[in-house]
Amino acid sequence: MVAWQDGHRTDPAACREQDQGKFEITHRDGRARLGRLHTKHGVLETPALLPVVNPNIRTIEPRVMWDKYGIGALITNSYIIWKHDDLKEKATKDGVHSLLNYPGMVMTDSGTFQSYMYGDVEVGVDEIVDFQRTIGVDVATMLDVFSRPDMKHAEVEHAVRETDARAPASLKAAQDTMLNGPIQGGIHRSLRQISAQLMGQHDFAVHPIGGIVPVMEQHRYKDYAKIMMSTLPLLPPNRPVHMFGCGHPMLFPMSIALGADLFDSAAYALFARDGRLLAPWGTVRIAELVDWPMLMPCVAHYTPADVRAMPALEQENLLAHYNLEMTLAELARCKQAVRDGNIWQLAEQRSHQHPALREAFLWLTTPPAMQRGIRPDLFYTDRDAARDTNGDQGMWEDAWDWVVWSQQTPRSGGVLWGGDDTFVRPHTQKARRLLHNRWQPIEARRKAVIFHGIRGPFRERLSEVLVWLKHHLSDVQVLILTPVGLVPISLEDLNPFAHIDAPSWVLQHRPEGLWIQRELERLGLHECTFATVNVASDGMKLRLEEALEQLEIGNHDVHASVDREDVETARHQLRIDQAVDKQMVLLNLNRTQAERLIEGCSFVVNREGRVKNVNGREGLHLLSPRLRDGGISLTNHGAQRILDVRTEPLPTSLPDTAWWGSAGKGPAVVVVSADAEPFVRKGRNVFHGFVAACDGWLAPGEACLITDEKGALLGHGLAQCTATEMAVFTKGIAVKTRGGVASPKKE
Numbered sequence: 138m139v140a141w142q143d144g145h146r147t148d149p150a151a152c153r154e155q156d157q158g159k160f161e162i163t164h165r166d167g168r169a170r171l172g173r174l175h176t177k178h179g180v181l182e183t184p185a186l187l188p189v190v191n192p193n194i195r196t197i198e199p200r201v202m203w204d205k206y207g208i209g210a211l212i213t214n215s216y217i218i219w220k221h222d223d224l225k226e227k228a229t230k231d232g233v234h235s236l237l238n239y240p241g242m243v244m245t246d247s248g249t250f251q252s253y254m255y256g257d258v259e260v261g262v263d264e265i266v267d268f269q270r271t272i273g274v275d276v277a278t279m280l281d282v283f284s285r286p287d288m289k290h291a292e293v294e295h296a297v298r299e300t301d302a303r304a305p306a307s308l309k310a311a312q313d314t315m316l317n318g319p320i321q322g323g324i325h326r327s328l329r330q331i332s333a334q335l336m337g338q339h340d341f342a343v344h345p346i347g348g349i350v351p352v353m354e355q356h357r358y359k360d361y362a363k364i365m366m367s368t369l370p371l372l373p374p375n376r377p378v379h380m381f382g383c384g385h386p387m388l389f390p391m392s393i394a395l396g397a398d399l400f401d402s403a404a405y406a407l408f409a410r411d412g413r414l415l416a417p418w419g420t421v422r423i424a425e426l427v428d429w430p431m432l433m434p435c436v437a438h439y440t441p442a443d444v445r446a447m448p449a450l451e452q453e454n455l456l457a458h459y460n461l462e463m464t465l466a467e468l469a470r471c472k473q474a475v476r477d478g479n480i481w482q483l484a485e486q487r488s489h490q491h492p493a494l495r496e497a498f499l500w501l502t503t504p505p506a507m508q509r510g511i512r513p514d515l516f517y518t519d520r521d522a523a524r525d526t527n528g529d530q531g532m533w534e535d536a537w538d539w540v541v542w543s544q545q546t547p548r549s550g551g552v553l554w555g556g557d558d559t560f561v562r563p564h565t566q567k568a569r570r571l572l573h574n575r576w577q578p579i580e581a582r583r584k585a586v587i588f589h590g591i592r593g594p595f596r597e598r599l600s601e602v603l604v605w606l607k608h609h610l611s612d613v614q615v616l617i618l619t620p621v622g623l624v625p626i627s628l629e630d631l632n633p634f635a636h637i638d639a640p641s642w643v644l645q646h647r648p649e650g651l652w653i654q655r656e657l658e659r660l661g662l663h664e665c666t667f668a669t670v671n672v673a674s675d676g677m678k679l680r681l682e683e684a685l686e687q688l689e690i691g692n693h694d695v696h697a698s699v700d701r702e703d704v705e706t707a708r709h710q711l712r713i714d715q716a717v718d719k720q721m722v723l724l725n726l727n728r729t730q731a732e733r734l735i736e737g738c739s740f741v742v743n744r745e746g747r748v749k750n751v752n753g754r755e756g757l758h759l760l761s762p763r764l765r766d767g768g769i770s771l772t773n774h775g776a777q778r779i780l781d782v783r784t785e786p787l788p789t790s791l792p793d794t795a796w797w798g799s800a801g802k803g804p805a806v807v808v809v810s811a812d813a814e815p816f817v818r819k820g821r822n823v824f825h826g827f828v829a830a831c832d833g834w835l836a837p838g839e840a841c842l843i844t845d846e847k848g849a850l851l852g853h854g855l856a857q858c859t860a861t862e863m864a865v866f867t868k869g870i871a872v873k874t875r876g877g878v879a880s881p882k883k884e
């Protein structure tokens with residue numbers, strides 16, 4: 138909460154002592170995260186921009202940044218302070234916060250960037266960290282060795298190894314001051330990976346990605362994306378990632394979508410000096426402007442011509458404010474997008490602003506096979522442009538899994554179609570892969586009818602036809618074709634498949650037969666012949682008749698009605714199909730387990746005929762399909778029954794995330810320590826630090842079972858993280874508990 142008094146913002150409260158240096162996640166959208174970094178000068182909400190303040194030239198006063206803009210942290214350079222006697226003396230005597238007249242979190246850099254710009258610096262490795270600690274900074278930076286993109290492999294390797302070698306002495310000098318451990322490696326994927334692994338083993342508080350300033354200056358955004366993809370998956374996820382020197386708002390959405398937490402910017406001031414304005418779509422010169430690219434509060438009373446007429450310093454100061462306001466506005470937009478679950482869509486939209494950014498985005502979202510010029514998917518044919526010829530495809534697969542696995546499914550709401558990009562959004566990919574990995578068709582099905590042509594729901598338009606098909610042709614697989622792939626009709630309310638807001642020609646597009654055949658195979662429907670029916674066309678029943686003929690299923694009158702009793706039986710069976718299929722995809726049960734769980738079940742149905750509750754044979758409420766997002770809500774009874782049918786041993790450790798090899802093993806189990814038991818039983822959330830073990834296939838947004846160390850069910854809930862994250866976070870919510878099982882003693 139930001140508190141203001143008489144135009145001044147109150148000073149921040151220090152975090153709790155035991156929390157100092159901890160980082161927690163409060164919201165996430167795939168890899169993008171909103172977090173809180175706990176420091177002695179307040180709890181910094183991330184993603185955050187740390188404006189660079191040169192202690193000699195304060196274009197915007199730090200106090201103004203705090204008071205007017207609510208900026209919670211800034212970065213300055215300890216080497217500059219150290220080199221200037223007057224600054225050094227004041228900082229040593231009164232501390233860096235007093236020197237800058239700033240009450241929030243202060244991060245300092247170490248002089249590495251000066252060595253890159255001007256040659257060697259004269260300060261020692263431990264001396265500069267010791268100095269930063271003495272002047273009371275919140276986050277200090279070690280003296281890393283800068284790696285430039287034009288350096289030879291051997292030189293960059295030296296920078297990586299030397300930076301790592303300096304880490305122990307730097308950490309020792311830092312004592313209990315939080316320390317930045319920069320990642321170097323130039324544009325060499327393997328060196329970035331080595332650097333991430335080496336630096337991640339030391340006890341750093343934050344990991345800046347170093348050596349990227351020249352990459353950004355040269356608009357090499359594809360290299361920037363590659364650096365992120367080779368580094369971030371290997372860093373300890375409980376430490377914030379800082380993009381060193383990245384302050385152009387154009388790069389925020391993509392960076393945040395890939396997991397960046399902190400940015401720092403001298404750009405707001407440097408560009409202002411040069412008469413340039415920052416915008417989310419690039420940089421604009423004031424010299425050519427009649428109107429503002431966006432009207433920011435600081436220029437509300439001026440036209441660009443008014444500002445051009447101002448004295449140079451006044452102009453520079455106003456443009457610096459403009460740039461800062463624009464940068465903060467884009468950051469706020471990104472944060473809201475993370476909350477709304479559409480940061481990737483924002484990155485996708487922004488990627489069209491600059492050809493180099495688009496190139497980076499295409500590289501990110503283009504499967505490796507396609508990058509080698511092979512087209513695995515006939516559905517999408519125009520991504521060849523992103524083809525990569527420098528042998529970097531190998532990294533794509535793993536790092537992309539890291540992005541895709543962390544997407545929350547299912548989600549609620551409509552999905553905006555964005556051309557080809559819709560298909561390769563990580564959320565779409567996650568939904569497809571869960572479906573392909575987990576859904577098991579009934580073996581015997583060799584024929585499929587595929588409906589398409591409208592945005593979902595199909596169920597209303599098809600209700601009669603589905604009953605007819607179930608009654609007469611129950612071994613025909615019914616599917617729907619959506620702009621992002623085929624899905625069994627029973628799963629039509631799973632986002633994003635039939636939820637895509639697209640023009641009708643997209644919905645009515647029928648891809649080539651070969652593509653459909655491949656989709657069927659991905660669903661495990663091998664050697665399945667199919668026919669399609671456009672639901673949007675006139676005479677849908679006639680089209681169905683033609684389809685059945687095409688499938689050589691003759692002698693059926695699709696216009697004939699079904700007896701009332703048979704209608705009820707068919708509807709019951711359709712509901713069973715839906716419950717079984719959803720359990721497979723959303724609870725990761727295999728078909729046999731899913732069928733057993735609801736054997737002899739009954740349904741409570743609402744006025745529209747949709748299932749509200751699924752009750753087991755004994756009448757106990759087991760689960761409910763969620764209308765909001767197509768998910769499943771478990772009850773305690775349902776959770777217990779699922780735990781009872783589990784054949785996997787209970788987890789005994791906190792393993793690394795195991796991406797896709799877990800199909801059919803049931804929802805992940807989270808084992809909590811004895812301290813947490815009474816809270817979980819009362820339905821309270823599980824916090825990091827109280828988890829003793831979990832399954833490797835735990836994923837954010839997915840249902841999980843919560844047990845004690847002996848395997849007794851304590852509750853169930855929705856996981857907030859992956860297994861790898863579970864192993865390292867010590868603060869924040871690990872599982873949002875949805876049901877707690879009361880202690881048997883008290884019953």
Ligand code: GUN
Binds near residue numbers: 249284
């Ligand atoms: N500022 C911008 N890039 C870097 C870097 O690689 N290291 C340090 N210490 N500061 C930077």
